Amino acid sequence: MLAAGLSVxxxxxxxxxxxxxxxxxxxxxxxxxxxxxxxxxxxALIAAPVALGVIGALIEVVFFRRIYREGHLMQVLLxxxxxxxxxxxxxxxxxPQTHSLPTPPGLEGAVHILGVSFASYKLFVxxxxxxxxxxxxxxxxxxRVGAILRAxxxxxxxxxxxxxxxxxxxxxxxxxxAALAGLAGVVVGPYLGVYPGMDESILVLVLVVVVxxxxxxxxxxxxxxxxxxxxxxxxxxVLGGFEAASIFAVMAIVLLVRPQGLLGRRQ
Amino acid sequence: MAKSSDAFLGLGLDDALTRRQVxxxxxxxxxTIGLAACGQAEPTGGGATGPDFKVGAVLPSxxxxxELGTSITNGMKLYFDKVGNKAGGRKIVLLLEDEEAxxxxxxxxxxxxxxxxxxxxxxxxxxxxxxxxxxxxxDQNAMPTLIANAGANVLSRAKKSPYIYRAxxxxxxxxxxxxxxxxxxxxxxxxxxxxxxxxxxxxxxxxKETFTGTILAEVKPPLNNQDYxxxxxxxxxxxxxxxxxxxxGTDANNFFTQAKQVDLFANIKVTGAGFGVEQDVTxxxxxxxxxxxxxxxxxxxxxxxxxxKDFTTAYKSRYGRLADVFAMQGYDTARVIAExxxxxxxxxxxxxxxLKAIAAVKFKSPRGDFRFDxxxxxxxxxxxxxxxxxxxxxxYVNKVKTTIASVADPGQ
Numbered sequence: 001m002l003a004a005g006l007s008v009x010x011x012x013x014x015x016x017x018x019x020x021x022x023x024x025x026x027x028x029x030x031x032x033x034x035x036x037x038x039x040x041x042x043x044a045l046i047a048a049p050v051a052l053g054v055i056g057a058l059i060e061v062v063f064f065r066r067i068y069r070e071g072h073l074m075q076v077l078l079x080x081x082x083x084x085x086x087x088x089x090x091x092x093x094x095x096p097q098t099h100s101l102p103t104p105p106g107l108e109g110a111v112h113i114l115g116v117s118f119a120s121y122k123l124f125v126x127x128x129x130x131x132x133x134x135x136x137x138x139x140x141x142x143x144r145v146g147a148i149l150r151a152x153x154x155x156x157x158x159x160x161x162x163x164x165x166x167x168x169x170x171x172x173x174x175x176x177x178a179a180l181a182g183l184a185g186v187v188v189g190p191y192l193g194v195y196p197g198m199d200e201s202i203l204v205l206v207l208v209v210v211v212x213x214x215x216x217x218x219x220x221x222x223x224x225x226x227x228x229x230x231x232x233x234x235x236x237x238v239l240g241g242f243e244a245a246s247i248f249a250v251m252a253i254v255l256l257v258r259p260q261g262l263l264g265r266r267q
Numbered sequence: 268m269a270k271s272s273d274a275f276l277g278l279g280l281d282d283a284l285t286r287r288q289v290x291x292x293x294x295x296x297x298x299t300i301g302l303a304a305c306g307q308a309e310p311t312g313g314g315a316t317g318p319d320f321k322v323g324a325v326l327p328s329x330x331x332x333x334e335l336g337t338s339i340t341n342g343m344k345l346y347f348d349k350v351g352n353k354a355g356g357r358k359i360v361l362l363l364e365d366e367e368a369x370x371x372x373x374x375x376x377x378x379x380x381x382x383x384x385x386x387x388x389x390x391x392x393x394x395x396x397x398x399x400x401x402x403x404x405x406d407q408n409a410m411p412t413l414i415a416n417a418g419a420n421v422l423s424r425a426k427k428s429p430y431i432y433r434a435x436x437x438x439x440x441x442x443x444x445x446x447x448x449x450x451x452x453x454x455x456x457x458x459x460x461x462x463x464x465x466x467x468x469x470x471x472x473x474x475k476e477t478f479t480g481t482i483l484a485e486v487k488p489p490l491n492n493q494d495y496x497x498x499x500x501x502x503x504x505x506x507x508x509x510x511x512x513x514x515x516g517t518d519a520n521n522f523f524t525q526a527k528q529v530d531l532f533a534n535i536k537v538t539g540a541g542f543g544v545e546q547d548v549t550x551x552x553x554x555x556x557x558x559x560x561x562x563x564x565x566x567x568x569x570x571x572x573x574x575x576k577d578f579t580t581a582y583k584s585r586y587g588r589l590a591d592v593f594a595m596q597g598y599d600t601a602r603v604i605a606e607x608x609x610x611x612x613x614x615x616x617x618x619x620x621x622l623k624a625i626a627a628v629k630f631k632s633p634r635g636d637f638r639f640d641x642x643x644x645x646x647x648x649x650x651x652x653x654x655x656x657x658x659x660x661x662x663y664v665n666k667v668k669t670t671i672a673s674v675a676d677p678g679q
Contacts, residue, residue: 087329096333097588098520098551103528110529119528122496191528192493193520193551197330201491233497 016075019059019082020181021203027052027182028194029090032099041104041190048186049179056178060171083199091196101189125187132183133222140218149173153216208247212254214264223262317357317613322604323380325373325391325401326415327366331491331516332393334547335593336366339393339415341586342597346605349581354605355613362386366393370400377401381410387615388412390600393593395419395438395465402426411615411622415600416593420469423643423676432625433645434600434637436565437676438469441540442513444650444671445563446477449511449538453561455480457538458507460498460522462514463487470513470540483507492518495525502531512539519543520551527555538562541665544655546591549663556663560655565646565674566592566634567653567665575633589661595633603628636673643678650674 030051031044038044059082067074103121110117140146152159152169160166185194192198205228213224228247235246254262324343327336340363352359362384364376373392380386381404389405390413392398398417405412406428414422414431418438422431449457459474459482461467467487475482484505488498502510514522519542526532537557541564549556568579568589578598582590603625610624611617629638635649649672653665 091329091333096328096337097547098334098517100520100524100552100555102553108528117529119525121528191521191525193517193524195517195551196333197517200330201493232494237497237501 016072016079017177018076018079018203019086020079020177020206021199022083022086023052023056023178023181024185024202025090025194025196025199026055026086027185028101028189028198029094029185030182031186031189032094032101032194035101041101044101045183045186049183052182053175053179057171057175059178060174064174065167065170083203087196087199094196096196098193098195100193101186103190121190125191128187132180136218137222145172205247208251211261212251214258214261217261217263220261220263227262317355319360320354320357320388320608320613320615321360321362321384321386323362323364323377323384323386323389323391324415325364325366325376325380325389325397327368327393328363329365330368332366332368334516335393335416338547338591338593339391339597339600341582342590342594342599343390343415343601345578345581345585345594346598346601350605355608355611357608357613359605359608366391366397368394368397370394370396373397374401374404377404381408388604390604391415392417395422398422399426402428402431406430409618411618411625413600413603413625415596418469419465420676423640423645424679427644427678429644430622431644432603432639434603435596435646436648437643437645438466439473439676440648440674441542441563441565441650442470442473443477444652444674445511445538445540446474447479448563448652448669449474449509449561450477450479453536453538454508456483456506456508457481458483458502458505458510459485460502460510460512460514460539461485461487462490462492462518464490467513471511474511478511488518488522490518493521495522496529498522499526499529499531502535507535509536509538512537512543514539515542515545516547519548523548523557524552524555526557532557536561540564541567541651541653542592544663544665545593546589546664547593549655550589553663556655556657558655558657558663561652561668562655562665563650563652564592564665565648565650566595567651567667568661569658569664569666570633570635570651572631572633572635574631578633589664599632599634599637602630602632606630635670640675640678643676645676645678647673647675 027048030048034044034047035041063078067078107121107124109120111120111123140150148159148164148169152166156166159169209224209228210221211224212227213220213222227250231246231250238246258264324340326339327333328340343361347359347361362380364380366373366376373394377389380389388411392401392414393416395417396419398414399419399421402422409430412431414433414435416435418436420437420439422433423437457478457480459471461471467490471485484501484507486498486501488495492498512522523543537560539560539562541562544557544560544562545564546568568591578595579590582594606628607621607624608615610627611621615621626639626641626644631637632648638647639645640647649670651667652669652671653667655663656666658664
C-alpha cells in the first residue's frame with residue numbers, strides 16, 4: 001500500500017517524496033487518537049486515511065506546487081525537512097514512548113492450519129492488503145481516474161493538452177498516496193506498535209520495493225512488495241545473520257537485469 | 268567566512284591568513300557564542316560560591332533509543348533538583364546533547380561539549396557503540412566521564428580508562444547469574460533469542476558461562492527488527508522448554524506482541540535479561556506482556572527499600588509515569604556526580620583527587636548498595652531475579668524472587 005502510493009506519486013508527478021514514511025507514522029497516530037477517543041478500531045481505520053488525504057492535499061497545494069520545476073534536489077530537501085518536522089511534532093505531542101494499538105476484537109487469537117499457527121490479525125492484514133491491492137489494480141486498469149493517472153505517467157504534457165486539469169490531478173494523486181500511507185500506518189499498529197521513528201524504519205524498505213517493482217506502476221509495487229516480503233522472511237533462514245543483505249541482494253539483481261524495475265517503464 | 272573572522276579578530280592582514288588560522292578564528296567565535304548561550308540558559312541561584320560545574324550529557328532524544336534517553340535525563344534532573352542543583356558549593360548546570368544512536372554523532376557531540384562548552388564532566392551514552400566510539404577521545408583528553416547506560420563489557424575490560432566510570436551495568440552482570448538459576452530452577456532445555464549486536468551476544472555469552480543444560484538453538488534477529496514471524500518459527504522448531512532472551516525497546520515490544528498473537532508461550536517459559544520487560548515495554552504493550560517471565564536485572568520497580576520508594580514516588584508525581592531501570596540509572600549517575608563534588612568540596616581543578624572521589628562514592632541507591640569496583644571502574648550492585656506479575660494498582664511490574672548480593676564484572 002505504501003509502495004503503491006509512493007510509486008504513483010513519483011511516477012506521475014516526478015516528485016521524490018521522502019515524507020511518505022511520515023504520512024505512515026501520522027496515520028498510525030491519527031488511528032491511535034481516534035481509538036483512544038472512540039475505542040473503535042474500524043473507525044480509526046477509516047479516519048486515518050481521510051485525515052492523511054486532507055493533510056496530503058494541503059501539503060501539495062501549499063508547498064509542492066511551488067517546486068515541481070526545481071528538480072529532485074529541492075524536493076528531497078523539502079520532504080526530508082518535513083520528516084524532521086513531523087517526527088518532532090509527534091514527539092512533542094505524544095512523547096518518545098511506544099504506544100500499542102489494541103488488536104481489534106475477534107482477531108486476538110491464533111488460527112491453526114495444518115498444525116501451523118497463524119496470528120488471526122496477521123491473516124486479516126494479509127486479506128485486507130490483498131483486497132486493497134485488488135481494488136487498486138482494478139481502479140488503475142479499468143476506471144477513468146486510473147486511465148487519467150496512467151496517461152499522466154506516460155506523458156504529462158499531452159494529458160494537459162487534452163484539457164484535463166493537471167493541478168487537480170496532482171493534488172488528488174498526492175492526497176491519495178498520503179491516504180494509502182495513513183491506512184497502512186493504522187493497519188500495522190496492532191502488530192508493530194506506534195512510535196516516533198517508525199517512519200524511518202519503513203521508508204528504506206518502501207524505497208527498495210518501489211525500485212524493485214518499477215516506478216509509476218501499481219502492479220510493480222504489488223509485485224515488488226511480495227518479492228521483498230518473501231526475501232525478508234526466507235533470508236534469515238537461508239542466510240542466518242544476513243537478513244538485510246537478502247533484501248538488497250534482490251534489489252541489486254533486479255537493477256542489474258532490469259534497471260527500470262520489474263514492471264517499470266523505460267525512460 | 269574569512270572576512271568576518273578578520274573583523275572578529277580585528278586583524279588587518281589581507282592575504283597572510285592560513286586556512287588553519289581562519290578555522291581557529293571561526294572556532295573561537297563559535298565557542299564564544301556557545302558560552303554566551305549557556306550563560307543565558309543558567310538559572311540564577313543563591314548560595315553557590317565557585318564557578319558553575321558543567322555536566323555535558325550525551326543522551327539520545329531521537330531515533331531508536333529516544334525513550335531510554337528521556338528516562339535517563341528525567342532521572343538525572345530529578346536528583347539534581349532534589350539537591351537544589353548544588354553540590355560542594357558549586358552550582359550544577361546540565362548541558363544536553365542528542366546522542367541519536369550513531370557513534371560518529373555521539374563523538375561529535377562529545378567534542379562539542381568538551382571543546383566549545385568547556386564542560387567539567389561528561390555523562391551519558393545509551394548505546395554501547397557510541398560509548399566505545401567516544402572512549403579514546405575522552406581518555407586522551409582526560410575527561411572525567413560517567414556512563415549512564417551503555418553496557419559493553421569491553422569498557423570494564425580491555426578498554427577500561429582511568430577517567431571513565433560506569434554507573435549502570437556491564438552486559439555480563441544481569442545475565443551471568445541467570446544461567447545457573449534457569450538450569451537449577453526452571454529447565455535444562457533452552458533456546459537463546461537475542462538481538463544480534465554486542466549487547467545481545469555479550470548477554471548470551473554470560474548466560475552460557477553458568478548454564479549447565481543444553482542450548483537447543485540460538486535465534487539472532489538483527490537490532491531494530493520489525494517482523495518476528497520467521498524467528499518465532501525458528502524458536503518453535505527447536506522445541507525448547509524455555510527461551511532466554513535479550514531484547515529491549517521497540518524490539519521487545521514487537522517480539523512479545525507478535526509472540527502473544529500466535530500463543531508462543533503456551534508451553535514455553537520466558538526467561539531473559541530484564542531490560543525487555545521493564546516499564547517502558549510493559550506500559551507500551553499492556554496485556555501482551557509476558558506475565559510470569561523470569562528475568563535478571565540490577566533493579567525492580569517493586570524493590571522494598573526507602574530510597575526506591577522515595578525515587579519511584581517522586582518520579583511518578585513529576586512525570587506522571589512509572590519509573591524504569593533507565594530512569595533509576597540517571598538518578599544514580601546524578602547522585603555520583605553530586606557526592607563526588609561534595610567530597611572534594613567543589614575543588615575539581617585537582618583532577619586525580621576528583622577522580623579518586625568518584626571512585627570512592629558509595630551510597631544506598633534505589634537498587635541497593637552502590638559502589639565502584641576499583642579493578643574495573645564499573646558499578647558493583649545486587650542482581651535481582653524477578654518475576655513479571657500483574658499488580659492490581661501498578662499494572663505489569665516485576666517482583667523480586669531472589670537477590671544475589673554484590674555482582675561485579677570479572678574484568679576480563
